[in-house]
Amino acid sequence: MLRLLRAVSSILERVYERIMPGFWLRLKPGYQWAGAILLVVAAWIGSGLIVHPTSPVAENSDAKSVDTVPLVRVAELTTSERNATITVRGRTQALHAVDVRAEVEGTVKAIHFDKGQKVSQGDVLCEIDINDRGAKVAQMNAMVAQTGKELEVAQELFKEGFRSKTQLAQAEAAYEAAKAGAATMGIQLAKTKIRAPWNGYVDDRYVDVGDYVRQGDKCEMVIAPEPFLAVGAVSEHDVGQIAIGDPATAVLVTGETVAGKVSFVADRADTVTRTFRVEVTLPNADNKLRDGVSADINIPVKRVAAMKISPGILVLDDRGVVGVRTVSGGIVHFLPVRPVSETPDGMWIAGVPDHTRVITVGQQFVTEGERVKAVMDKGGAAG
Incomplete structure (x- = not known):
């Protein structure tokens, strides 16, 4: 490269000696300045090529320095028998x-129980004016x-x-x-008194004194405090493991357990969600349960080999399957896992063989099939 530049420089000098003096003098001053600047820039670029030639050896050394193996931390986990939930x-x-409704029409004459009050079966909730029903009876x-x-x-005359x-x-x-007519009118008269169908309490009131109600109009809602239900929906995968009579617990969002x-497992799936309704009957003798409170329903099903981990080591594969990465x-x-149960200090999973080395640090930055350098986690635990 250096010899080539020197040869080109010699040729340019000869051209300049023969042509440039006359040509340069014929140029306008502005063009002369532009030409001078161009020559200076060309000389500066050429000097850089001569002083700093590219070194293939340096490029190869940089490529080798990038080629490193990822470092991950692993823990060797063991399984133990655990109740799957x-x-x-x-x-x-x-x-x-139930919403207790009017069975005859008329003007509301009296309301005997308000919202929140306890009632006994047969108590009169609302009373409708009898009008001429008494006279007809x-x-x-x-x-x-x-x-x-x-x-x-x-x-007597027939006998004679x-x-x-x-x-x-x-x-x-x-x-x-x-x-028959007397009995019918008696029933109509009795229906002017709307009664509680069971022991419970009034949860809502829909009418007031003086309102006109027709047959089917709502008077009050009455809720029986016991028993209560915890209702939910289980997947197609899990429904076969649940049977009527199985023990269960409901952990309410209020903190109660x-x-x-x-008491019920649906035989037919919901057409939209493809899940099956499950009902758990709960005692409520102290009347603390409320209708519509969110709850986690835990149903123990069988004992399985499971291992305890920290939820933070779980990952998703390209198909969205939950699992862990191992070395x-x-x-x-990648091994898919199935949650077994949760505890305050971790969770239990099934699907991972005993004494498997699970990645606890760096699992989010490696992929299946990649070569890594594994360092054993201190203590050998993932939870």
């Missing part, structure tokens, strides 16, 4: 909660008495041969019709 996200629900009772007397006379069977049948029909038993023979592997 299916955890279902759900909520509490009153087993008996009295009228029908009078008709019963009259037709009853007429039937007695018809029976002064009445035919047809006339006797007519008297009997009139008497039965009067009794209530033990109960599985065997200096190569990274």
